[in-house]
Amino acid sequence: MIRENEGRDPDAVLFARLRGLWQEKDPMPADLVDRMVAAVAVADLSREYTLLTLVEASTLAVVRGETDTATLQFSDGETSVLLHITATEDGSRRVDGWVDAEALAIRIGQEGREWAAEAGEHGRFEFASIPPGMSRLRIVVRTGDGEQHEFQTPQFEV
Known part of the structure; x- marks a missing residue:
């Protein structure tokens, strides 16, 4: 050897x-x-993809009117987002949301179009008039240790 x-x-x-x-x-x-x-x-x-959980699909909308509503919850283990989607009279959708982290930028996008919102007190944000369609929410958040990262949902129907 x-x-x-x-x-x-x-x-x-x-x-x-x-x-x-x-x-x-x-x-x-x-x-x-x-x-x-x-x-x-x-x-x-x-x-890349966060957990999507369908929390609730409102059955009260059938009784109270002709609006459709859905509540969705997304989480990546560090950040959680709750969305409440409501159909409006003009056929668009209102999206109310809450994020449990400091949000620096919030955007919802569909096929090359994008809308921005700002988080208010307690992480609340809204998009008043979004056309129906497949959408994706992106939020730049600051974590507890000061680092920034992008929270992104899978596509969902608005």
Whole structure:
């Protein structure tokens, strides 16, 4: 073995021997790469997409009038947003929202169009007239440690 390793870096030889020992005694599980790819994909999904929970679809609207309402809650584990969506008489939608973090910028977007709102006291914000359609909410928040990050919801129907 000494002759085949002549001229090689002693550290490289040692690492090769250690690697061979571990491959023999404790080989890597056959599905480890697939499991790691899946774990990274799930972690990336949780970063890009927040949890969407349908909290309530109002059945009182049928009794009280012809307006449709929905309440949606989104959370990424650090920031939570509650949205109440109401159909208005002109066919547009009113979106009332509450965010539990310091919001620096709030935007709702649809197919290249975007509307801005500002958070008031207790994190409340509103969009008075949004056309119906698939929408996405983006909020730049400041965390408790002063860092900024973008909170983004998956698409939802307004």
